[in-house]
Amino acid sequence: MQSKAKTPEEYINELPEDRKEVISKLRKTILDNLPDGFQETMGYGMIGYVVPHSIYPDGYHCDPTTPLPFISLASQKNHIGFYHMGIYSDPELLKWFTDEYPKYVSNKLDMGKSCIRFKNMNKIPYELLGELASKMTPEDWVKKYESVIKN
Template sequence: MQSTATTPQEYIESLPEERKEVMENLRKVILKNLPKGFEECMNYGMLGYVVPHSKYPDGYHCDTTKPLPFMNLASQKNSINFYHMGIYSDPKLLEWFKNEYPKHATNKLDMGKSCIRFKNIKKIPVNLLGELVSKMTADQWIERYEATIKK
């Protein structure tokens, strides 16, 4: 479900009532913990957190007109999804997250390569996600991206 919203606030306002507060809380935690060098925007119909062209002029290798993506947050049909390229590209960060998750949540971790799915919106470990957000700087992400993903 990609949104046609053009701003993060418009995206939040377009959500069903039962999702608005949860998504706004997640957004606030992300912005509070977001390292310098990243910017919030709409990215692929989701809330996006990217390295802007002003910091990384090359942009995203799949579409250089777009900034370098790092995280996305989306309200999907059956879940709220949090996408984090750091856990996709850094095995140590992924291991840290998998070890910390049970300390913050009672439900089983539902995860793809970079996607963490939360089907029960009342059981999202918001503080853990905030900590995850703070674990990789924009410069660290650029370095990792160039070494492991950009070919």
């Protein structure tokens, strides 16, 4: 079930106690490392970090009224989801991340195309996720997005 929260604070406040701390720490990690220009918002029932229309007026191709999504954070039923659109669209960034992951966590990386799933909340590599969040500026993301979407 998607959250109906209107703000990240509302989202965090409705979580079970054991997840509040984890999502709050992930949120702080993202905010501390995300390059200037991205905007924190709520989208698709998750905390999101987007390229605002003031930087990229075209918005998201699926719904141009929506700002271009970049990172999302969600407490799912069986895991914490960290969604990073850059690793979905940039093979070099994906390779960097998958090469670095074992240096931080001993268990196998559990991920889909853009979703990194953390079933064990005690094994979240916050430092690595912060570095991942820092790797693309809004301008870098727009350029990569347009190169993928327009091809």
